[in-house]
Amino acid sequence: MISLENVTFGYDGRAPLLQDLTVTLGERRIGVIGSNGSGKSTFARLLNGLLTPTAGRVTVDGLDTRTHGRDVRRRVGFVFQNPDSQIVFPIVEEDLAFGLKPLKLAPAEQEARITEVLARYDLQAYRQHPSHALSGGQKQLLALSGVLVMRPEYLILDEPTTLLDLRNRTRVARAIRDLPQTVIAVTHDLDLLHDFDRVLVFDGGQLILDAAPPEALAHYRALMTGEGGTA
Numbered sequence: 001m002i003s004l005e006n007v008t009f010g011y012d013g014r015a016p017l018l019q020d021l022t023v024t025l026g027e028r029r030i031g032v033i034g035s036n037g038s039g040k041s042t043f044a045r046l047l048n049g050l051l052t053p054t055a056g057r058v059t060v061d062g063l064d065t066r067t068h069g070r071d072v073r074r075r076v077g078f079v080f081q082n083p084d085s086q087i088v089f090p091i092v093e094e095d096l097a098f099g100l101k102p103l104k105l106a107p108a109e110q111e112a113r114i115t116e117v118l119a120r121y122d123l124q125a126y127r128q129h130p131s132h133a134l135s136g137g138q139k140q141l142l143a144l145s146g147v148l149v150m151r152p153e154y155l156i157l158d159e160p161t162t163l164l165d166l167r168n169r170t171r172v173a174r175a176i177r178d179l180p181q182t183v184i185a186v187t188h189d190l191d192l193l194h195d196f197d198r199v200l201v202f203d204g205g206q207l208i209l210d211a212a213p214p215e216a217l218a219h220y221r222a223l224m225t226g227e228g229g230t231a
């Protein structure tokens with residue numbers, strides 16, 4: 001369970017973006033939507049301690065992100081919006097192996113995990129390939145694979161499908177559906193959210209609605225298009 005208690009957060013020298021936010025995230029599939037600049041990525045980064053609150057606290061299974069940052073980041077995997085911020089090694093398999101290092105797995109287990117995740121996203125042929133020479137979508141899949149291979153208990157995805165074609169978008173949607181972990185996905189891809197358990201809608205740094213997908217998506221569509229009523 002991830003809990004935010006009276007969380008306020010502002011970037012250095014700026015007025016608070018999020019103010020006095022209290023919310024508990026326990027469902028398996030939680031979507032986060034809202035206009036550009038509404039605070040979604042900031043919210044996501046608070047969930048694994050990449051950012052810490054200016055006031056209030058965020059806990060993951062009772063661990064405070066401020067005081068237990070390392071433990072929290074081990075439990076909560078984060079896939080960045082821009083895969084280039086995540087891919088650090090020049091060769092695909094090295095990049096996957098790097099994330100596994102701290103887990104100190106037996107070599108056979110490490111090998112099995114890497115092979116499985118590459119197969120899942122059709123990247124087997126790119127195992128020895130330079131990471132920087134992958135296409136944008138393949139990089140997004142590699143960034144996701146690099147986190148999945150560590151099997152964190154929670155997974156935060158910031159715009160996981162922006163660069164993907166329909167086949168890969170479907171793959172990622174299926175992966176999200178089938179993963180046993182809690183997944184919190186920030187997205188503008190509303191189709192992804194239809195079978196989610198819960199959707200949070202942000203606007204101007206405020207959590208304006210916390211509801212099941214039909215209600216949240218209809219509200220968001222009306223907000224964005226200026227049309228009242230349902231979607």
Ligand SMILES: Nc1ncnc2c1ncn2[C@@H]1O[C@H](COP(=O)(O)OP(=O)(O)OP(=O)(O)O)[C@@H](O)[C@H]1O
Pocket residue numbers: 011012017034035036037038039040041042043
């Ligand atoms: N590192 C930063 N330093 C200062 N301000 C920032 C920083 N990152 C984001 N902001 C500001 O905080 C606000 C919210 O940004 P955030 O990235 O959380 O929005 P978002 O809802 O994820 O947007 P998008 O849909 O465009 O990705 C914006 O006004 C943005 O300019």
